[in-house]
Amino acid sequence: MRTAIFMFVGSLFASLPAAAQLADPTVTINEKFSERIDIGISTNEIAITSDFSGADITVFGAIDRADELLLATFAYDIVVALEGPRQSTTVRRKERVAGIWMNRHSIRFEPIPASYSLSSTRPLADIANLMELAAHDIGINNVRLVPTGVVGDGSRLTEFREALRRIKQSDGLYQRAPTGVQFISKSLFRASVRLPANIPVGPHKVRAVLYKNSQFVMEKVIPLRVVKTGLEQFIYNFAHANSLAYGLVAVLLAMLTGWLGSLIFRKN
Amino acid sequence: MTIYLPIAELSVNIFVILGMGAAVGFLSGMFGIGGGFLITPLLIFYNIPPAVAVATGANQVVASSVSGALAHFRRGTLDMKLGLVLLVGGLAGATVGIQIFSMLRRLGQLDLIISLLYVVFLGSVGGLMLWESVISLRRAANNKSVSMRKPGQHNWVHRLPFKMRFKRSKLYLSVIPVILLGFGIGILTSVMGVGGGFIMVPAMIYLLRIPTNVVIGTSLFQIIFVTAFTTVVQATTNFSVDIVLAWLLMIAGVIGAQYGVRVGQKMRGEQLRAGLAILVLGVGIRLGFELVLPPDEVYSVVSGSFGF
Known part of the structure; x- marks a missing residue:
């Protein structure tokens, strides 16, 4: 573009x-x-x-x-x-603790x-x-x-x-x-x-x-x-403004997809 | 071809996502698993923020377990009553798990805990399964009968109170271990974004001595609801379910699963279990190396909503 x-x-x-x-x-x-x-x-x-x-x-x-x-x-x-x-930002540093690398230190910065x-x-x-x-x-x-x-x-x-x-x-x-x-x-x-x-x-x-x-x-x-824009904006707004409805739609979509999948391929 | 994920807020290659979904779908169809334990690490590896990967993984597992559970329901290999008891524990566990998830995210240790849980569970379950299937493969080679369930042999689980009769499974069993198992899996579902089938199936077979033929159907049945619940709760508390990403994974996964099922049907039970064991163990070891080997970059940057 x-x-x-x-x-x-x-x-x-x-x-x-x-x-x-x-x-x-x-x-x-x-x-x-x-x-x-x-x-x-x-x-x-x-x-x-x-x-x-x-x-x-x-x-x-x-x-x-x-x-x-x-x-x-x-x-x-x-x-x-x-x-x-500008977003407030945190930087974390991993260190080895008992053989495992994990976040130990962090510094938070004013919005950058x-x-x-x-x-x-x-x-x-x-x-x-x-x-x-x-x-x-x-x-x-x-x-x-x-x-x-x-x-x-x-x-x-x-x-x-x-x-x-x-x-x-x-x-x-x-x-x-x-x-x-x-x-x-x-x-x-x-x-x-x-x-x-x-x-x-x-x-x-x-x-x-x-x-x-x-x-x-x-x-x-x-x-x-x-x-x-368009669908992306709609999905984002929906997920934040009506998060419960969004979650339910996500679940219904999954169930529908799974059900259709098993239906379409049933004969095989 | 790229596609913009509205919740993860980044552009990804659509074919990579579809390929991941299809490959995991193929394996889940072949081995009768949900595939959450494969998809979530793959998404994280592909730079999807862990919070989004976990929540979206749970959403994707809903689709694959609906597909699988319906097939088992038609064949009559689903114990609805047992599934419902498991579900009671599962929903409670998922509720607790979400709180743990949010807390770890605030502490900045979410990715560590997710990796540790994966390493511990995949490593131990994969190791046990591999051990078991190697023994049965050797027995099968010596033409001895292979039996997963030893009837009449009881363990401490069968001495617990609050017993209930499960007709389909031909069992008279205390509800306590069933609910506890469901509870534990529920926590894992919300923290790891997995269905938990890879833990639940062996636990039901070896610990509760539930007949193998109803185990997969029943575990898929309860996974549907626990992952559905987790999806809704993740969507409302962390806003981290990416419906576009989930849907792409589901479509490819459902198609891949059909081919996986066909391949799986041609294989023997012990071979399948050995294959699954190697897969589970492999993912566990891969993640274990990441924890132990020095990282390329010891620093990480958190900004915006989903950073870690």
Whole structure:
């Protein structure tokens, strides 16, 4: 499934009054610079259908009031991140007890993005320094992992954080495409971000961040909803809202299937 | 071709699921078992969250045991009265089991306990069955008569009070061990997502000395209701029954079972029991290795509703 395409017209942004920009919570601006970035996607809703096997989202955007010379020398960098809904997350560690591997230690983290798909013009390390990236929560290694509750042995925290990032990446939920953002003209760019097949449903957000000579210029956020549709949505709602009826239907379906099976094959 | 499971909330390959269902259906038809002890580990192995695998496994067993119990009912090899007494204990056990299940899930030890139970039960039952069937196979080879039941020989079970007459089984038996057996199986059903036939059948034959011909039908009869009850309770307390997954497994399972039955009919009783014993033991050993061998990843992440 490929989702595209909405073209953003760069000049539209310039005509907006400045006050409106400041009041907009989806925009963060470094006032030192005059450049602006805006993005658009064809849809604000991704439907998970029964044959859903992941999706590529194409985000289009433009840099406005860009310096021609700097554009030509590739001084601008763009990072596009797709962040999933926040879920509180627990990491557990197995240890050997009496010869058997079992969960012994756990650390609970404050809600973190369930998924995180990153796309950028260059590898993040080339775009800005670590402090700068961390300040704006950019990059898999800068997703904030704040422990909650009783942490106990704090010396293990780093290991647990690394494990969480590692597992999220091996599950395909956290991923990056270091050259996924490409300029299609001088100031227009296109970014592909990948939605994995196991994408969590709920409110996601697309964040686009503009850097100029390794300095933060502006961030723009637009929402994206991932929803179940049709039968999947109906089954999910039914199972949660009328769980007793759902359970009974599941049992009746099983009995019916078993009965029909024995009926059809009875002669043999 | 992928299909999205609305409750497990992930996409799976539909042919893998159908293949699993058919293979387990084939074996369950061949050996006269529900197949829950095979399907639940297979689903967990295929990355279905354990909570969903257990609850959906119970749902799938409803279908296969209805199929089997109907066949036994037609042949008159089902003791309804005995089945109902077993069921009394079974429903009580399932109720307790669900509480244990939810508690273990909160503690983060559910997968460990499920694996341990599998290893202990599959290992011991499989080992005993293999031992028994090797002895009968050797006897059969020496042309001696093979008898599962030794009439007239009583054990401590037959000295208990509250006796009841079970006509179809030609038995006069205390209800206490029957209810206790049902209770134990009920707990296993809700914690492990199995029907428990692989434990109940040998226990009925060896412990309660119920005639072999009514044992499978009767155990299937009570399994229908205990797994049905477990399905409903799992659906209401843990929201973990995936009807799409269950239905795919059932369809493939019911078809696979028909072919399994045909193959099973061509085999001798001792051969079947030896085959089942090897299967049960094999699954037990496989799961045992997983517990003992160092895992590739010692960390695990829990987020969302079904993580562990």
